Amino acid sequence: MTGDWRLSGYTPVRQLGTGASGRVLLATHDATGTPVAIRYLTPSLGADPAFRMAFREQARLLVGVDDPHVCRLFEYAESHSAAAIVTELVNGVALRELLRAHGPVPPEAALRVLKSSLAGLAAAHARGVVHGDHRP
Numbered sequence: 001m002t003g004d005w006r007l008s009g010y011t012p013v014r015q016l017g018t019g020a021s022g023r024v025l026l027a028t029h030d031a032t033g034t035p036v037a038i039r040y041l042t043p044s045l046g047a048d049p050a051f052r053m054a055f056r057e058q059a060r061l062l063v064g065v066d067d068p069h070v071c072r073l074f075e076y077a078e079s080h081s082a083a084a085i086v087t088e089l090v091n092g093v094a095l096r097e098l099l100r101a102h103g104p105v106p107p108e109a110a111l112r113v114l115k116s117s118l119a120g121l122a123a124a125h126a127r128g129v130v131h132g133d134h135r136p
Helices: 049-062 095-102 107-126
Strands: 010-019 022-029 035-041 073-078 083-088
Touching: 010 035, 035 049, 049 073, 049 083
Parallel strands: none
Antiparallel strands: 010 022, 022 035, 035 083, 073 083
């Protein structure tokens, strides 16, 4: 998590991933027991008011996206120097892990993954959301 700040109402289970903009944790919503993904911004980005404002605006836009290719946003939260979003947990294996374990996939499988990814991006872009972390 970023520094000592932790989003209340959720119990962390384990880290799902990390990147330049933050860490993603698997957590459980205390009131319902629902598993969720919480993305905490890195401390440097969380402390940057301009970045936090942009992150907040993207979260506001993401709330309106209702598409099977986009995970639902449940909550946005911030403290004086940190921010986090809580989203629907999508069970599965990271594409990187799949490729490491099994090598290249047939073209049809690659196109299926790409098509789903692009459908999610199109739904998000239709609401004004720009995904800043989509890579080939």
